[in-house]
Amino acid sequence: QQKLAESQESMNEVTVDASAGGGMVKVTVDGAMQLKSVTIDPDALDPEDVEMLQDMVAAAVNEALRGVSEISSQRLNAATGGLNIPGLM
Numbered sequence: 001q002q003k004l005a006e007s008q009e010s011m012n013e014v015t016v017d018a019s020a021g022g023g024m025v026k027v028t029v030d031g032a033m034q035l036k037s038v039t040i041d042p043d044a045l046d047p048e049d050v051e052m053l054q055d056m057v058a059a060a061v062n063e064a065l066r067g068v069s070e071i072s073s074q075r076l077n078a079a080t081g082g083l084n085i086p087g088l089m
Contacts, residue, residue: 008076010031010075011031011032011068011071011072011075012030012031012032013031014030014031014068014071014072015028015029015030015031015036016028016029016030016064016067016068016071017064018060018061018063018064018067019060019063020055020056020057020059020060020063021044021052021056021059021060023041024040024041024043024044024056025038025039025040025041025044025053025056025057025059025060026038026039026060027039027057027060027061027064028064029061029064029065029067029068030068031068031071031072033065033068033069035061035064038057038060040053040057044056
């Protein structure tokens, strides 16, 4: 249980950066899966194609959330010795 608690607590220190559109949109998500920052390159601002920018933001956020989820899974697996404990994941 101690390893599990330490694993969950260590996620508070995790941040994952992700980008989309060749780096036109960059996001940072923390270990609690909270969006911390969004950076949009001014060249990505095309009033004629707002949908493309929306898609890039969604893609970057989803990539970052997948990264946090993967790190969390790895740490939980390490803490539980690979045991599948219902309700943890």
